[in-house]
Amino acid sequence: MDGQIRQVVVLYFITIFSLFSRYNSLEKDPPPPSYNYFEDLVSAGYDPQAYPSYFTTTIDDGHFKYLISQRTQVISQLQKLGVISAPSTKTVNVDDFGATGDATQDTQAFEKAWEEACSSKGEVVLEVPQGKRYQLKPIRFSGPCKSNLTIQIYGSMEASDDMSDYKEDTRHWLIFDSINNLLIEGGGTGKINGNGKIWWQNSCKINKTLPCKDAPTALTFYNSKNLKVQNLNIQDAQQIHVSFEKCNGVQASGLAVAAPESSPNTDGIHITRSQNIWITNSVIGTGDDCISIVSGSKNVQAMDITCGPGHGISIGSLGSKSSKAYVSGVTVDGAKLSGTTNGVRIKTWQGGLGSASNILFQNIEMNNVSNPIIIDQNYCDQDKPCKEQSSAVKVKDVVYKNINGTSASEVAIKFDCSKTHPCQEILLQNVKLQEQGDRTAKAICNNVKLTEKGTVFPQC
Incomplete structure (x- = not known):
């Protein structure tokens, strides 16, 4: 028994040494900087990934995973032999x-x-x-x-x-x-x-x-x-259902969020001043945005999302009351939206400052969605008309890829951007949207610098 324990202990220290050696090598070779979606897709011709992080670089490495597995097995053996306690x-x-x-x-x-x-x-x-x-x-x-x-x-x-x-x-x-x-x-x-x-x-x-x-x-x-x-x-939140505020490193999965379509301001998942957020495999149907991402949020990933009823998946609103707002590194990959008032939306108030950038919407199905693709830099959620202002939250580096389905309204794509700060580097790639009932949909594109790639319909 003593010899067996000695072998296991030796193996344990070898494994620990290997882990630290691997960690030091990662420290010397940090991961590459964040990708620019627009440059990747248009210039380089390959699919982008938003903000690869140090965490995912290490966890995805096969050798590192193998060493972690070895360590776990050694600890388990030591516990069985009574050397350490569970x-x-x-x-x-x-x-x-x-x-x-x-x-x-x-x-x-x-x-x-x-x-x-x-x-x-x-x-x-x-x-x-x-x-x-x-x-x-x-x-x-x-x-x-x-x-x-x-x-x-x-x-x-x-x-x-x-x-x-x-x-x-x-x-x-x-x-x-x-x-x-x-x-x-x-x-x-x-x-x-x-x-x-x-x-x-x-x-x-x-x-x-x-x-x-x-x-x-x-x-x-x-x-x-x-x-x-x-x-x-x-279910049936008084207002927002789930909010992540000033959080870092969140994995939210398998959430079922529900409220009547008529319930006011009942956002499903709200993200503010947070980073490194993963939302996966969730079904959301409420009276407001299924997911809302507002100022201070960075590196937000939403995958395998079912949305409806509600107001869709929104970035914003940003820049209200002339405030500064920053959102970057948002990926929505794999979503089904049905009967929502919006699909994927970016909304900013006139008079704001800051930016919404490096955003990817891809692999999305729309079913009877009133505004499937929309950027609104003239957002105004108040009874009185909003005053026209020259400053704006800048919107740039936004990709719409592999988006298909039907629009409940004639206008399936709407880019209503600022006159003084037009939307920059917007890419539509393999987008096909029809008005419900196989009627021809149309696009409205104001003050936007746009590139189209592959099959795109409707076109600006």
């Missing part, structure tokens, strides 16, 4: 802190369970049990935490519909603040239900006599790194 996992169940799950108020129990889970060391699982309904007032789950935390939402979490419960914070229901390395996963019949009907009825967009006020976002992730959010069922 880490233990602590389970924290909200019911153990007084939650009843019978659709009555359970806020205090959740707060106590969170305090226990966050303050514990090591691996911790916070459980929301299946088959129960927990009604909750606004809660801020604050970090940093001492534990590597997993939250399993298998039961339903329902928002209080008493608007007076939100007096202290009208903008959030559930917020996870400053928590790194967090995994949240759903399953079973579990739902996160914003119970938003009372908020929609009191929205100025529904009742024009009421003043416009903020409503809570159902689920907010703020100032956090290395998040995994998977297999959640989120």
Whole structure:
């Protein structure tokens, strides 16, 4: 036995040495800089990839993956031989802190369970049990935490519909603040239900006599790194369903987001001041944008997205009230949009500053979408007409590739760009859109510097 242990330990240190050697070689040879979509496609003739990162460069390397696998196997053998012990996992169940799950108020129990889970060391699982309904007032789950935390939402979490419960914070229901390395996963019949009907009825967009006020976002992730959010069922948010704000390194997958088409401002997934965001394999149907990406966002990837009803996938709005706004490195690859008011949209206000650049929309199917492809640098979401202004958020290096389907309106492609800052380096490649009913669609192109490649219809 001693000889076997000695061999395993030697192998362990060899593996660790190999990993560090590989890491040092990566440090000496950093990955290439970000690609320019327009130059890649038009000049070089090959498909672009947005903002290759240090993370993906290392993880995609076959040799590095092999060494990681070796290390895992060695640790497993050492645990079996009793040389090192396997880490233990602590389970924290909200019911153990007084939650009843019978659709009555359970806020205090959740707060106590969170305090226990966050303050514990090591691996911790916070459980929301299946088959129960927990009604909750606004809660801020604050970090940093001492534990590597997993939250399993298998039961339903329902928002209080008493608007007076939100007096202290009208903008959030559930917020996870400053928590790194967090995994949240759903399953079973579990739902996160914003119970938003009372908020929609009191929205100025529904009742024009009421003043416009903020409503809570159902689920907010703020100032956090290395998040995994998977297999959640989120419905009927008071306003936005899921928001990532000031986050870095997010993997969101298997999300099901739903609200009535008539519900106001109920964006599905909202991204602001965040970077390195991956959203995959998700179905979103709401009363506003399926995905909205606004200022300060960089390196956002959305893949395998089903969208509808709603307002489509939007970058913006940007530059309101003469503000500076920057968005770059956005890729939407593989999406199906049905019955939405917009398809893939970039919208900016006159008078703003900054830029939206290095954007790729590809492999997208449109079904009865009112504005399948649209850039609107004259966006104006207010009752009074917006004043014409010379400054604008610049829009450049945008690629539309392999986009097909039908438009619910006659205008399938609309580029309404600024007179003083025209849209630059816009590429349409293999785009074919017909008006619903096989009628001929048309394109409107104002103040845009455009290149067309392959089959493009309708043309400017």
